[in-house]
Amino acid sequence: MITPAAHFPMSRPRRLRQTEWMRRLVSENTLTAADLIWPIFICDGQDVEEPIESMPGVSRMSIDRAVIAANEAANLEIPAIALFPNTPDALKTPDCAEAFNPDNLVNRATRAIKQNVPDIGIMLDVALDPYNSDGHDGLVRDGVVLNDETLFVLEKQALSHAEAGADILGPSDMMDGRVGMIRQALEQHEYQNVAIMAYSAKYASAFYGPFRDAVGASGALKGDKATYQLNPANSDEALRMAMRDIAEGADMVMVKPGMPYLDLCQRVANETGAPTYAYQVSGEYAMIEAAAQNGWIDRDKAIMEALLAFKRAGCSGILTYHALEIAKKLAEPIL
Numbered sequence: 022m023i024t025p026a027a028h029f030p031m032s033r034p035r036r037l038r039q040t041e042w043m044r045r046l047v048s049e050n051t052l053t054a055a056d057l058i059w060p061i062f063i064c065d066g067q068d069v070e071e072p073i074e075s076m077p078g079v080s081r082m083s084i085d086r087a088v089i090a091a092n093e094a095a096n097l098e099i100p101a102i103a104l105f106p107n108t109p110d111a112l113k114t115p116d117c118a119e120a121f122n123p124d125n126l127v128n129r130a131t132r133a134i135k136q137n138v139p140d141i142g143i144m145l146d147v148a149l150d151p152y153n154s155d156g157h158d159g160l161v162r163d164g165v166v167l168n169d170e171t172l173f174v175l176e177k178q179a180l181s182h183a184e185a186g187a188d189i190l191g192p193s194d195m196m197d198g199r200v201g202m203i204r205q206a207l208e209q210h211e212y213q214n215v216a217i218m219a220y221s222a223k224y225a226s227a228f229y230g231p232f233r234d235a236v237g238a239s240g241a242l243k244g245d246k247a248t249y250q251l252n253p254a255n256s257d258e259a260l261r262m263a264m265r266d267i268a269e270g271a272d273m274v275m276v277k278p279g280m281p282y283l284d285l286c287q288r289v290a291n292e293t294g295a296p297t298y299a300y301q302v303s304g305e306y307a308m309i310e311a312a313a314q315n316g317w318i319d320r321d322k323a324i325m326e327a328l329l330a331f332k333r334a335g336c337s338g339i340l341t342y343h344a345l346e347i348a349k350k351l352a353e354p355i356l
């Protein structure tokens with residue numbers, strides 16, 4: 022008989038790991054379709070799907086294809102989709118006027134999806150980069166990203182999205198004061214029920230490259246976004262941003278990128294008590310896909326493990342480009 026440790030053999034924690042059903046019974050966190058928001062890239066045209074080279078399996082979709090995709094997502098009980106436009110270069114200008122054009126690509130897509138798939142939520146970004154010939158999230162003058170002048174454009178953009186039927190606005194621009202400005206404008210124009218998911222803890226990250234390709238912003242961007250996105254070294258500052266955004270009228274807050282900032286997911290969820298979402302960004306998606314294509318990781322297991330990590334950290338949900346695929350997997354019966 023081996024010498025018993027303090028509690029061994031009366032206590033054998035491995036008893037709860039021996040079978041799949043037992044592991045399922047004692048799981049502390051679960052992933053369901055209700056946890057997923059699906060980001061979708063929209064492009065001009067009819068019956069078009071343009072593959073994005075740096076995001077294998079992800080394509081830009083024309084509006085008619087996006088309606089079909091939204092319907093598929095709704096049938097899989099994905100609560101919401103987030104639409105991002107690939108704006109033609111000809112419509113990108115220093116004043117970013119296309120951002121608040123009521124008939125811009127993403128507003129037209131929103132109307133079409135709302136008309137054909139009324140039961141799925143639509144989230145729209147509020148930021149100028151897809152419409153900006155300078156590539157930045159705000160107006161630029163003499164190389165400086167202007168905060169206060171940008172707020173007035175963001176307000177018009179937000180109202181055009183609310184008018185188009187957006188259910189959630191996602192201010193991803195990181196200008197100071199934008200949440201309060203948008204919330205006040207929504208109230209004044211009787212859009213009291215349009216929710217705000219503020220990109221509160223949004224970092225100046227190297228993980229956005231594929232997205233910028235997808236929306237056509239990478240070519241225009243000169244320099245980086247460090248004068249408005251957060252310093253990756255900072256944690257307390259992100260908490261202050263989340264608290265500020267909630268005080269200004271945000272209903273939900275986001276941490277972005279996701280896995281490189283899992284500590285912030287836990288801190289923001291625990292310390293704000295607000296619904297907290299992680300954005301598993303394009304670079305995170307591309308890393309999993311590239312490693313899988315090289316046969317270095319088990320793709321399906323890695324995707325599930327990464328998404329479950331955000332739930333374990335306390336997130337209410339995840340924006341992920343894997344959403345549709347995972348919702349299909351979760352809908353399959355357990356054999």
Ligand SMILES: NCc1[nH]cc(CCC(=O)O)c1CC(=O)O
Pocket residue numbers: 146148150158193194228229230231232233246301302303304
């Ligand atoms: N402000 C625009 C915006 N909204 C979402 C992302 C990135 C999403 C991703 O990488 O998947 C970006 C790019 C950026 O901030 O440069």
